[in-house]
Amino acid sequence: MSGTTSRETSPETSRGARRQLTxxxxxxxxxxxxxxxxxxxxxxxxxxxxxxxxxxxxxRIRLINLRRAGVFGEYTLANLETVLTSPGFWSSLxxxxxxxxxxTVGSIVLGLVAALALRxxxxxxxxxxxxxxxxxxxxxxxxxxxxxxxxxxxFGLVNDWGVRFLDWDRPIAFLSQSEYAxxxxxxxxxxxxxxxxxxxxxARLQAVPADLEEAARVDGAAPTQIFRxxxxxxxxxxxxxxxxxxxxxxxxxxxxxxxxxGGGSGTEVVSVRVYEFLTARFDIGAAAAQxxxxxxxLVVLLAIYLRFLAPKVDPREEE
Amino acid sequence: MDRASIETRAIRVLRPIVxxxxxxxxxxxxxxxxxxxxxxxxxxxxxxxxxxIDPSEWTLRTYREVLDPAxxxxxxxxxxxxxxxxxxxxxxxxxxxxxxxGAYAVARLRFFGRRQVHFLFLAVYxxxxxxxxxxxxxLFTRLGLRGSLAGLTLVYIAQTVPVSIYMLRNYLxxxxxxxxxxxxxxxxxxxxxxxxxxxPLAAPAVMANALYVFMIAWNEFxxxxxxxxxxxxxxxxSLGLAQLSGGIEVSKTVLMAGSVVLTLPIVILFxxxxxxxxxxxxxxxxxx
Numbered sequence: 001m002s003g004t005t006s007r008e009t010s011p012e013t014s015r016g017a018r019r020q021l022t023x024x025x026x027x028x029x030x031x032x033x034x035x036x037x038x039x040x041x042x043x044x045x046x047x048x049x050x051x052x053x054x055x056x057x058x059x060r061i062r063l064i065n066l067r068r069a070g071v072f073g074e075y076t077l078a079n080l081e082t083v084l085t086s087p088g089f090w091s092s093l094x095x096x097x098x099x100x101x102x103x104t105v106g107s108i109v110l111g112l113v114a115a116l117a118l119r120x121x122x123x124x125x126x127x128x129x130x131x132x133x134x135x136x137x138x139x140x141x142x143x144x145x146x147x148x149x150x151x152x153x154x155f156g157l158v159n160d161w162g163v164r165f166l167d168w169d170r171p172i173a174f175l176s177q178s179e180y181a182x183x184x185x186x187x188x189x190x191x192x193x194x195x196x197x198x199x200x201x202x203a204r205l206q207a208v209p210a211d212l213e214e215a216a217r218v219d220g221a222a223p224t225q226i227f228r229x230x231x232x233x234x235x236x237x238x239x240x241x242x243x244x245x246x247x248x249x250x251x252x253x254x255x256x257x258x259x260x261x262g263g264g265s266g267t268e269v270v271s272v273r274v275y276e277f278l279t280a281r282f283d284i285g286a287a288a289a290q291x292x293x294x295x296x297x298l299v300v301l302l303a304i305y306l307r308f309l310a311p312k313v314d315p316r317e318e319e
Numbered sequence: 320m321d322r323a324s325i326e327t328r329a330i331r332v333l334r335p336i337v338x339x340x341x342x343x344x345x346x347x348x349x350x351x352x353x354x355x356x357x358x359x360x361x362x363x364x365x366x367x368x369x370x371x372i373d374p375s376e377w378t379l380r381t382y383r384e385v386l387d388p389a390x391x392x393x394x395x396x397x398x399x400x401x402x403x404x405x406x407x408x409x410x411x412x413x414x415x416x417x418x419x420x421g422a423y424a425v426a427r428l429r430f431f432g433r434r435q436v437h438f439l440f441l442a443v444y445x446x447x448x449x450x451x452x453x454x455x456x457x458l459f460t461r462l463g464l465r466g467s468l469a470g471l472t473l474v475y476i477a478q479t480v481p482v483s484i485y486m487l488r489n490y491l492x493x494x495x496x497x498x499x500x501x502x503x504x505x506x507x508x509x510x511x512x513x514x515x516x517x518x519p520l521a522a523p524a525v526m527a528n529a530l531y532v533f534m535i536a537w538n539e540f541x542x543x544x545x546x547x548x549x550x551x552x553x554x555x556x557s558l559g560l561a562q563l564s565g566g567i568e569v570s571k572t573v574l575m576a577g578s579v580v581l582t583l584p585i586v587i588l589f590x591x592x593x594x595x596x597x598x599x600x601x602x603x604x605x606x607x
Contacts, residue, residue, distance in 0.1 A: 024429075027428050027429055027430065028428075028429070028430040028431055029430075030424070030428055030430070030509055031424045031428035031429065031430025031431075031433065032424075032430050032431070032432075033424075034420035034421060034423055034424035034428065035420070035421045035424040035425065035430075035436065037416075037417040037420070037421065038417050038418060038421035038480055038484065039439075041417060041473075041476055041477050041480055042439060042440075042443065042477060042480065042481070044477075045451075045455070045473060045474060045476075045477030046443050046446075046451060046477050047439070048454075049450075049451050049453075049454035049455050049458070050446055050450065050451065050454075052454035052457075052458075053450050053451075053453055053454050056453065056454065056457070113337065114341055117334055117337040117338050117341065118338065118341070120334075122335075122338065128338060128341070128342050130589075130590060130593045131342060131345050131346050132341055132342070132345050133345075133589070133593070133597070134345050134346065134349060134586070134589070135345055135348075137534055137585055137586075137589050137596075138349070138538075138582050138585060138586070139537065139538040139540075139556075139557055139581050139582055139585060140538060140540055140557075141538075141540055141557045141560045141561050141578075141581060142352070142560065142577075142578035142579075142581045142582045143348065143582075145560070145564060145574055145575070145578050146348045146349070146351065146352045146575070146578060147348065148564075149351075149355065149571050149574070149575065150348065150351065152571075154364075154367070155363055155364055155367040155571065156367060157351065157367060157368060157370075159367075160367040160368035161368055164368060191344065191345075195345075199597055217323075220321070220323050221323065222321075222322045222323040222325075222326045222327075223323070223326045223327060223330055224326055225322075225323075248444055248445060249444070251447075252446075252447030252448065252449070252450075254447070254448070254449050254541050255540045255541055259540070259561065271447055271449045274447075274449045274450070274453070275449060278452075278453060278456070278545075279545075284453060284456075284457065287453050288450075288453050288454075291447060291449055291450035291453060292450070294447055294449075294450065295445070295446050295447060295450055298445065298447075299445070302445075
């Protein structure tokens with residue numbers, strides 16, 4: 001944009017400069033103009049709120065004295081202290097991590113199994129491939145309630161069958177007994193998001209040249225060997241990408257845990273805690289500080305991943 | 320027998336089993352939801368393990384309770400359906416309006432900061448939506464936008480524009496540039512080119528995108544919960560259903576009828592446009 005102003009300030013060179021720069025400059029302007037609605041929306045509803053959260057996190061603000069809140073409030077570390085010393089903080093961070101890793105690994109593994117199984121031809125393939133995506137596209141509130149009903153100790157199908165056919169001593173309260181609740185939530189998350197992994201892995205699998213596999217088969221390679229030495233290396237990049245995407249999204253997830261357990265029975269992930277601070281205690285400052293801790297945790301984990309664990313990809317090869 | 324043929328045989332047996340299991344675990348919960356929604360509650364309490372009841376016993380009382388307006392003793396889901404439809408359609412329309420030119424710019428035009436745009440979009444996902452929820456809660460409270468469908472729509476637009484741009488960009492880059500050059504030679508302006516040449520070619524991607532945004536907006540729960548919970552007249556279906564489960568006197572079968580009402584539009588849309596959607600979502604992913 002600096003070119004625009006300099007042109008206007010120096011009329012002497014303007015005519016020559018215009019002829020030289022026009023195409024390039026017009027493209028530059030058009031680009032920014034076309035993108036500006038996006039930038040405005042993202043700036044107003046995403047970037048500014050994030051910056052504001054940072055400020056809120058360091059001010060004593062409750063819903064009652066909200067009117068006073070401004071840029072020039074009193075800054076304090078009290079919120080951070082409240083959050084870090086409040087009971088259950090570290091355990092909720094740990095729960096979040098277990099939940100995230102479990103769900104990420106679960107959904108990618110199940111997605112991989114699904115992609116391999118549904119790759120070849122069989123009767124009804126189109127229908128099965130489509131139905132496998134249902135958990136992913138269906139509204140979270142509805143599927144959470146179906147799971148709730150299915151697993152209910154009083155009238156749940158699972159418990160009824162478990163007692164009748166599997167010789168369980170008594171019905172299991174999957175969502176309110178602390179030894180099962182977290183596992184159940186992870187299972188739910190795996191179920192809901194494996195279609196996402198499935199889609200990406202299937203798309204990648206279909207791009208693997210068929211003659212590569214065919215040649216290996218002719219050479220007498222076993223299916224597991226073909227998977228290990230031919231398919232897996234091809235899938236590596238997609239799996240790495242999926243891991244990061246799923247990790248970020250699950251780490252920040254609120255709906256699923258909130259709807260299934262309300263954060264009880266050892267499933268209190270950090271985002272649910274933020275919600276509690278916000279709506280039960282009306283403590284906006286503490287909620288912001290807690291949310292900030294969550295974001296910071298994610299950034300640290302991602303930095304570790306990118307620094308030490310991520311497969312090295314040459315950025316030039318990506319395009 | 321060697322390893323290869325043993326494994327091949329094992330897979331021949333295992334694969335149909337895996338396929339069946341996958342189909343069952345994904346389809347069954349939805350069929351069960353449908354079945355429960357028409358079952359009399361007494362029957363469910365007496366016999367929770369029963370999968371199928373005779374069509375003559377089916378009841379539509381549950382649906383009447385869910386859909387009837389609150390004045391008539393129902394739960395008023397028709398109202399919620401209207402709200403959800405308004406918000407989702409508006410969010411879809413505005414998101415496309417904003418993201419089509421944006422995607423075109425990122426795909427085609429060289430401008431200052433083009434490479435940095437991605438980081439901005441990444442930020443949207445890196446920060447938990449609950450983090451955005453706090454300042455937006457405060458801001459909307461002040462502006463009086465909290466409790467309005469317009470405010471909620473605005474949040475949905477911001478949440479979906481980055482994905483939308485990403486998906487459209489992937490598609491737009493596959494359209495040959497020579498077509499646009501030809502249009503330019505014919506004297507089309509850039510905007511005319513976008514409207515008359517690029518957009519018709521990108522129609523499938525735009526459609527897929529529209530459906531995707533619609534689904535996100537329709538399914539969203541957290542922001543609806545935070546912004547709209549105070550006034551029942553504003554509730555979306557997701558929120559209405561979640562609030563319904565808190566009610567003590569509401570039976571599970573009614574809850575399932577509500578779930579069907581919430582899910583059905585999405586499932587219909589999905590099966591109508593499944594190919595379009597799956598290809599749109601993973602466009603570019605197979606390039607590795």
